Amino acid sequence: xxxxxxxxxxxxxxxxxxxxxxxxxxxxxxxxxxxxxxxxxxxxxxxxxxxxxxxxxxxxxxxxxxxxxxxxxxxxxxxxxxxxxxxxxxxxxxxxxxxxxxxxxxxxxxxxxxxxxxxxxxxxxxxxxxxxxxxxxxxxxxxxxxxxxxxxxxxxxxxxxxxxxxxxxxxxxxxxxxxxxxxxxxxxxxxxxxxxxxxxxxxxxxxxxxxxxxxxxxxxxxxxxxxxxxxxxxxxxxxxxxxxxxxxxxxxxxxxxxxxxxxxxxxxxxxxxxxxxxxxxxxxxxxxxxxxxxxxxxxxxxxxxxxxxxxxxxxxxxxxxxxxxxxxxxxxxxxxxxxxxxxxxxxxxxxxxxxxxxxxxxxxxxxxxxxxxxx
Ligand code: SF4
Numbered sequence: 434x435x436x437x438x439x440x441x442x443x444x445x446x447x448x449x450x451x452x453x454x455x456x457x458x459x460x461x462x463x464x465x466x467x468x469x470x471x472x473x474x475x476x477x478x479x480x481x482x483x484x485x486x487x488x489x490x491x492x493x494x495x496x497x498x499x500x501x502x503x504x505x506x507x508x509x510x511x512x513x514x515x516x517x518x519x520x521x522x523x524x525x526x527x528x529x530x531x532x533x534x535x536x537x538x539x540x541x542x543x544x545x546x547x548x549x550x551x552x553x554x555x556x557x558x559x560x561x562x563x564x565x566x567x568x569x570x571x572x573x574x575x576x577x578x579x580x581x582x583x584x585x586x587x588x589x590x591x592x593x594x595x596x597x598x599x600x601x602x603x604x605x606x607x608x609x610x611x612x613x614x615x616x617x618x619x620x621x622x623x624x625x626x627x628x629x630x631x632x633x634x635x636x637x638x639x640x641x642x643x644x645x646x647x648x649x650x651x652x653x654x655x656x657x658x659x660x661x662x663x664x665x666x667x668x669x670x671x672x673x674x675x676x677x678x679x680x681x682x683x684x685x686x687x688x689x690x691x692x693x694x695x696x697x698x699x700x701x702x703x704x705x706x707x708x709x710x711x712x713x714x715x716x717x718x719x720x721x722x723x724x725x726x727x728x729x730x731x732x733x734x735x736x737x738x739x740x741x742x743x744x745x746x747x748x749x750x751x752x753x754x755x756x757x758x759x760x761x762x763x764x765x766x767x768x769x770x771x772x773x774x775x776x777x778x779x780x781x782x783x784x785x786x787x788x789x790x791x792x793x794x795x796x797x798x799x800x801x802x803x804x805x806x807x808x
Contacts, residue, residue, distance in 0.1 A: 435700075436486035436682045437509055439470060440693035441494040441502070442711055445529065449562035449632075452624035454695035454709050455492040462711050466694070467501035469718040471508040473692045473707075478725065479700055482690070484513045486679035489523040489543075495530040503541040505692075510542075520678040522547055522586075527565035527573040535573075535580035545677075546577050547586040548613075553604040557593050561621075562628070567607075574611055584675060586615035591649040593621050594629075594640050601649045602656065609660040614675035618653045619668050620646050647797050654793075665748045667799055684743045686736065686759075691724075702736070703728040733760065734808055737767055742803040750782075750790025764789075771805035 443463055444455040487509055494502055502523065509515060522545040523538055530538075535546070550570040552558055558566060565573075577585055587608055591601050608616060621640060623629050632638035641649070654664055662670035666684060669677065682689055691698040694714035697706040705728035708714045731739075737760055744751035756764040765772055772789070775782040781795040781802050791799050 434485040434678065434682050434685075434687050435482060436488060436679050436687065436689040437484055437513065438679075438689055438691045438696055438698075439487070439489045439505060439509075440691065440696040440707075441489060441491040441497065442466075442694045442709075443491065443497055444493045445496050445526075445564050446562065447628075449560075449628040450621055450623065451562075452627050453492065456711060459711060460497055462715075463497040463501055465715055466711055467497075467505060469715045470505050470693050473718045474505070474508045474512050476721075476723070477512060477690065477692075478723070479690050480512050481514055484509070484515045485519055486682060487515065487519060487521045488679040489521075490547075491524055493526045493529055494523050495525040495534065495538075499534045499537045502538065502543075506541055506543070520545055520584075522677075522679060524549070525573065525577075527569040529564075530573060530576070532576040532580060535577050535582070539581045544582070545584040545586065546582045547588065547615075547617075548573060548577070549588045550608065551588060551590045552593065552596070552600070553607040554596070554600050557596055557600065560595060561590075561593055571611065574613070584615070585613040586617060586671075586677065587611075587613045589616060589618045589653075591618060591620050591653065592641050592646045594638055596641060596649075598645070598648055598652060602652055605653060605656045609657065609662070615669070615671040615677060616657060616662055617669050618650075618657075620650065650797060654796075663748075667746050667796055681747075684746050686740050686743060696724075698724065700725070702730045704731060736760070737762075738807050741768060741806040745789075745791055745799065745803050745806070748790065750788045752787050753789065754787050768806060768808075774805065775802055 440454065442455050443460050444457050446457050489502060521543045523543050524547045526549050548570065551561065551563060553567045555566045574585065589604060589608065623633050629638055657670045661672055663673065664670050665676050688700045689698060690700050691707065693707065694711050695707055695709040697704065703725065705724040707724045708717045740756060741751055753764045776784065781792055782789055783792050791802060795802065
């Protein structure tokens, strides 16, 4: 499978924890940005490639004129061989997409919506700098249903300042009652350069400790599982048949081509990315720049390591057969030491024949396990 990622770097306002490549207050640049993205797509050296997923992320794609997104999607279809059954996702924030906008996006062929809710608690939403209330989220969700979206994902966060396990449980309950097909649940990370980082350094931000975070994660796994959401990746849960195909491309080392400011690509064994800033990106594209120029092929060792630590994020783990098919080598030979350590000593890994995976009770320390697979 191969995918296309399009990065829309505009937001209404910056959230207090966010270090994504997104900019508030410059949405008037979105029209010239859209033209640059279309030009980048039309001049891509990967033109006509078979594409199984398209993901329009950000930023907040829905905070700009929907016609820009629709025109970008049309350019993708014109320039690539997009499968009829392709999963086409757009990220959306409550308060930036009304029924009319959602209907236009659905009619343009977007069949999956990923809505950032983060919490059902309005005080918490305000504290983390979100622009919406929980009611705005529910209105957006039901507008999306009315517009014909039958595959909706909801993003949630735990480990937020002032969030108790009761508040988290209440959010999980409310969201599962609404019934999206997919839920992502990420713990808050305090990233450098964000207002939260500043506040934390000055001792002005208190967040739940590691034990409380772990308890919230375990609550999510248990409660979501009870309500029919299966965990298929560390932070992702879905009803049967609604796993994110686009993200599965990332986790299984599939190819993806990125367009837009700061978008990353992995194609032809090379990784490359576009300039981050909106003006820099527009200038780069208009001067005929191409992110892939000069990008070097990754070494086989790097690719084998990535295969392991990305694949171990998945509940199903990594396939020994797939590894052999891809690299012509025996996984147990290449990763002898870490596999012996975690299969036989720590017993953090288990095997069910072809697949090797992290035991559920070790998921919370998966980063430590995965780091042993960097050669
Ligand atoms: S809406 Fe998303 S991308 Fe925009 S500032 Fe908030 S977290 Fe960042």
